[in-house]
Ligand code: HEC
């Protein structure tokens with residue numbers, strides 16, 4: 001029905017060249033509709049018994065803004081995931097106690113992820129949330145120190161007991177629960193609706209009048225994104241990521257002469273971690289959520305692959321790529337436009353990516369589309385300090 005109405009409108013409007021109404025082929029239309037609806041449905045993480053629990057979310061929010069998780073007292077999660085900077089830090093490479101090789105991703109919409117970190121070294125949001133606490137250059141903490149903080153602070157201990165019950169005797173189990181509370185909080189961080197979403201829903205309803213309020217440059221860019229650019233092949237679905245890893249020809253050399261092995265190193269770290277989904281801290285009795293981890297194996301082709309980043313609010317999170325090497329969205333589009341096919345994996349990305357050789361107008365259209373993925377207003381509730389915890 002909607003396609004029929006749209007077809008009729010297409011005929012009417014093509015008679016009137018002055019009125020710009022986007023028209024898409026059925027294949028383009030299907031590809032566009034798959035990037036919504038927004039917010040996309042979500043269900044709690046079976047590997048985290050605190051996922052979705054109001055008490056754990058409260059505790060997790062406190063821990064996210066808790067400098068004492070770092071023995072220095074100087075670095076908190078929000079040092080790098082800064083709420084008013086789109087939950088990242090606007091730096092090329094993150095710096096806690098020292099600088100690291102990688103760019104800080106936003107934690108907005110992270111609940112839709114499948115692997116975590118640029119290299120997927122985390123197979124759950126809670127395991128990923130433990131990593132920076134123990135990383136010497138980020139927060140520089142330890143299992144014992146994080147556990148001692150919760151045991152010794154009356155407010156944190158009270159909130160912990162409400163979220164998880166009695167404090168576990170083992171420090172490592174306590175740290176796993178800290179990760180789970182941090183994850184429960186981050187699962188609430190979702191972006192608001194964007195001009196693209198209004199357009200996508202208008203297209204779904206066949207509402208041509210509403211479609212007209214989407215800027216022509218943005219829908220021309222969208223047509224490249226789902227069509228000739230093949231961007232949707234990797235930046236797939238409502239959050240604009242297929243959740244997997246690819247090499248897009250971004251250099252993997254790091255300062256000092258080393259290399260960042262990307263996914264290859266990530267798989268090795270994942271399989272060695274006591275906090276992975278195959279381990280004893282997963283709360284998923286059926287272990288269904290660990291299937292992906294059981295099937296992962298490091299292969300040479302994983303060298304230099306990085307996670308496909310989600311793209312909502314991308315205009316607010318410059319600089320770009322795993323190493324922050326591209327300053328603007330125009331630079332990213334130029335990267336895809338001028339790719340060198342020799343740099344790509346002959347059996348994989350070469351089939352998905354080829355130099356697009358975009359004209360200046362087309363490049364600007366693609367940037368206009370990426371900018372239309374910016375939320376009109378935040379979907380997050382205003383944060384207010386909670387009352388002290390009473391047992
Ligand atoms: C020093 C800066 C820094 C601090 C502090 C920091 N992070 Fe991060 N965060 C990063 C960087 C860099 C990455 C990418 C890591 C990688 O690729 O291995 C990241 C990745 C993540 C991810 C994965 C996002 C994704 O899209 O895969 C999550 C979740 C996360 N951090 C949560 C936290 C939490 C929770 C804390 C506090 C306990 C924290 N971070 C502290 C810099 C930081």
Ligand code: HEC
Pocket residue numbers: 225229230231232233234235245246247248250306307308309310311314317319320321322323329332333336349352353356366370
């Ligand atoms: C083969 C899969 C693939 C295709 C196709 C692809 N991308 Fe990407 N994209 C990635 C990966 C992987 C990264 C991260 C690369 C890195 O950091 O080394 C990325 C990064 C990005 C970023 C930076 C986001 C950030 O937060 O740093 C943008 C923007 C982007 N791509 C847009 C596009 C556009 C536009 C197209 C189409 C012209 C496209 N991508 C096609 C896989 C892909």
